[in-house]
Amino acid sequence: xxxxxxxxxxxxxVITWACTLTALVPGLALVFVARxxxxxxxxxxxxxxxxxxxxxxxxxWWVSARGAAVVIAGxxxxxxxxxxxxxxxxxxxxxxxAGLVGGALAGWLWRPCVGELLGDILNxxxxxxxxxxxxxxxxxxxxxxxxxxxATAPYAVPAVGRLLDRLPFAIAGALxxxxxxxxxxxxxxxxxxxxxxxxxxxx
Amino acid sequence: MxxxxxxxxxxxxxxxxxxxxxxxxxxxxxxxxxxxxxVNAQSATSQTAPSEAPPTTATVEAAPPEPVTATTAAPxxxxxxxxxxxIPVLGTAFTLSKLDGWLNTGATSLExxxxxxxxxxxQFWTFGCRNCKKTxxxxxxxxxxxxxxxxxxxxxxxxxxxxxxxxxxxxxxxAELGVVWPIALDTTKYNFHVWQEGPTGYWxxxxxxxxxxxxxxxxxxxxxxxxxxxxxxVERLLAEA
Numbered sequence: 001x002x003x004x005x006x007x008x009x010x011x012x013x014v015i016t017w018a019c020t021l022t023a024l025v026p027g028l029a030l031v032f033v034a035r036x037x038x039x040x041x042x043x044x045x046x047x048x049x050x051x052x053x054x055x056x057x058x059x060x061w062w063v064s065a066r067g068a069a070v071v072i073a074g075x076x077x078x079x080x081x082x083x084x085x086x087x088x089x090x091x092x093x094x095x096x097x098a099g100l101v102g103g104a105l106a107g108w109l110w111r112p113c114v115g116e117l118l119g120d121i122l123n124x125x126x127x128x129x130x131x132x133x134x135x136x137x138x139x140x141x142x143x144x145x146x147x148x149x150x151a152t153a154p155y156a157v158p159a160v161g162r163l164l165d166r167l168p169f170a171i172a173g174a175l176x177x178x179x180x181x182x183x184x185x186x187x188x189x190x191x192x193x194x195x196x197x198x199x200x201x202x203x
Numbered sequence: 204m205x206x207x208x209x210x211x212x213x214x215x216x217x218x219x220x221x222x223x224x225x226x227x228x229x230x231x232x233x234x235x236x237x238x239x240x241x242v243n244a245q246s247a248t249s250q251t252a253p254s255e256a257p258p259t260t261a262t263v264e265a266a267p268p269e270p271v272t273a274t275t276a277a278p279x280x281x282x283x284x285x286x287x288x289x290i291p292v293l294g295t296a297f298t299l300s301k302l303d304g305w306l307n308t309g310a311t312s313l314e315x316x317x318x319x320x321x322x323x324x325x326q327f328w329t330f331g332c333r334n335c336k337k338t339x340x341x342x343x344x345x346x347x348x349x350x351x352x353x354x355x356x357x358x359x360x361x362x363x364x365x366x367x368x369x370x371x372x373x374x375x376x377x378a379e380l381g382v383v384w385p386i387a388l389d390t391t392k393y394n395f396h397v398w399q400e401g402p403t404g405y406w407x408x409x410x411x412x413x414x415x416x417x418x419x420x421x422x423x424x425x426x427x428x429x430x431x432x433x434x435x436x437v438e439r440l441l442a443e444a
Contacts, residue, residue, distance in 0.1 A: 012227040017333060019363060019406075056403045064402040111363060113334040114405045119424015122405060142223075149220045155213030194331075194364020 003117070007135050010117045011142020019113040020143055022193050023049055023106040026077070026180045027147045030102045032173025034084035035165055037095030041084055042144075042151035044096055048103025050140035053110055054133045057125035065109050074185025077105055081177035085170070107140075109189070240427070243344055290436060290443075293418040296325075296410065299359065301393040303370070306377060308385035313357065316385060317412065321353035321444045322437055326409040327395055328358050330376035331367045334425040335407040339380050341430040345437065346384050353444070354437055356384035361395035363406065411436055414444060 014020045027045045034041040055061040063069055080102035087095035112118060118139055125132045141148065154161025163169070183189040299313040310316045317323050326342065328335035346356045362368040368390050377386060389395055395404045411420035411433065420436045422429045 009223065009227050012223055015224070018331065056401060059401060062402055064396070108402070111403060112405060113332040113363075114407065114424040115334050116424055116426035116429075119422065119426050119429060122423045145220055145224060149217055152213050152216050152220075156210055156217045157214075190363065191365040194366060 003135070004138055007117045007121070007138045008142045010115050011139040012145055013142075014113070014115065015143060015146060017113060018194055019111055022190065023110045024144060024146065025176065025193070026102065026106055027144055028150070029173040029176035029180065030080060030084050030098065031147045031151050032164070032169050033081050033177060034087055034095060034098065035170050037084070037087040037090050037092060037098075038151040038154070038164070040090040040092075040095040041087070041099035041102070042148050044099025045103035045106070046140050046144045046148065047137065048100040048105075049107035049110065049144065050103075050137040051133070052104045052107030053112070053140065054107075054121075054125055054136040056108070057122040057136075058129060058132070059126050061108070063108075070187055070189075071185050073105055073109070074181045074183075076101060077184055078178070078181040080105070081174060081181070085174065109184070111190070244431070287439070290419050290439060293421050296412045296416050296418050297394070297398050299357075299387050299389070299394050300397075301389075301391060303388035303390040305388065306374065306386040307383060310385060313387070316355050316357060317414075317416065320355040321414050322349075322355075322440050323412045324354065324356045324409065324433070324437065325398075325412060326356065326358050326407055327361050327389075327398065327404070328407045329360060329362050329367045330373060330380065331362075331364060332406040336380060337425040338407055338409070338430060339382060341434075342384070343381055345430075345434055348434075349437060349441070352441055354441065357387060358382060358384060359387045359389050359394055359398075361389040361392045361404070361406070409433060411440065413440055 015024065027042070027049070030045060031038050031042050052061060065073065080098045083094040084098035084102070087098060089095070114122060117135075121132045121135050121139065125136075150164070154164060179192075180189065183192045305311060308316070310319075313323070313325075324342070324345065326335075326338070328338075330336075342356055342358075345354070360367075360373055366372060370388065373386070373388065376382075387394070392404070398410070399405065399408060405423045407425060408423045409420070409429070410418050413419050419440060420433060422433070
């Protein structure tokens with residue numbers, strides 16, 4: 001129990017770190033775009049990111065994010081935002097697909113700075129599959145907690161839902177999503193995030 | 204009724220989530236003291252007398268590492284009478300190639316450094332990575348304790364972001380962080396990807412290479428237990444050499 005809680009809080013503790021923003025920012029944008037299916041998208045995004053991050057560490061995924069693969073990733077990323085925009089509701093395959101594929105992309109592109117418990121998960125991923133996959137999901141819930149909370153907020157406070165339903169939020173999400181897809185396709189995504197982080201932190 | 208129950212559940216999730224974020228932000232230590240303390244405890248139990256390290260041909264004028272006091276050391280695990288497991292061989296180490304240069308050393312290759320030492324500790328790091336920074340005091344302790352017993356630390360600086368690739372920024376950060384051991388400039392991350400086989404790489408990741416160029420230790424992350432194990436592995440390999 002302590003391991004689960006500590007893993008969750010280690011994930012939460014790195015939310016604002018630059019290496020985390022590469023997974024968090026595209027997810028937030030996707031949740032804003034998916035006006036009628038935010039929670040589905042957020043949950044599947046978290047699951048997709050956790051699975052791909054774990055699969056890479058466990059040696060089950062061998063495609064590197066280099067060369068033509070990132071160009072394809074940019075196109076796929078654009079597709080996830082389009083699907084999320086058009087998803088009519090929570091049970092829509094578009095919502096599930098957008099969340100899962102968007103999350104998988106994020107997990108694939110994520111270059112984590114590795115703390116103590118994430119280090120244990122990654123070090124043991126190839127030998128203790130189910131346990132480390134579960135812990136990776138817990139860690140990712142911590143890392144992506146802001147988007148999960150934004151997706152949950154409308155159910156607790158309907159006024160927040162009405163606010164998020166407004167078109168400017170979806171358009172802002174779509175613009176971030178478009179920038180993400182383009183930056184990915186031209187291989188500049190990491191540098192863009194790094195520069196934003198450097199400016200915001202005054203480094 | 205059903206709708207209001209869902210609303211309460213959502214409100215609960217929201218409150219717990221926000222509380223966790225706030226609590227983590229307030230509570231989380233971020234200085235790496237736990238890692239340094241663990242290694243210091245390991246150091247204190249070893250028979251090794253800390254040595255005066257001779258000066259390197261440093262291009263970085265480094266601040267001395269923060270002293271770690273033994274009184275704050277973490278509890279030392281009790282020793283057992285059972286013979287320890289042999290340290291496994293994890294594969295043959297790669298070389299370092301396509302580098303942009305070296306800092307803190309006159310050597311121009313990993314082979315040169317290996318030739319002068321029994322054991323080489325290779326850490327992939329970048330100065331902007333907070334988890335990497337947490338490990339530096341532990342590496343400084345290891346460097347100070349073992350340097351004149353034939354152990355060298357090599358920091359392979361593989362930048363994650365553009366501003367970490369600027370060599371002036373690296374020199375400035377190395378001085379601030381007290382990194383006095385050789386730094387290999389892996390600006391293109393060529394070695395980062397070659398050494399870390401698979402589709403991705405991690406910061407920090409640390410390897411121990413023995414005199415036969417075999418990898419004897421390979422761990423990701425900044426865990427205190429990881430760096431305690433690193434220290435113990437180096438010590439055991441030295442004893443076996």
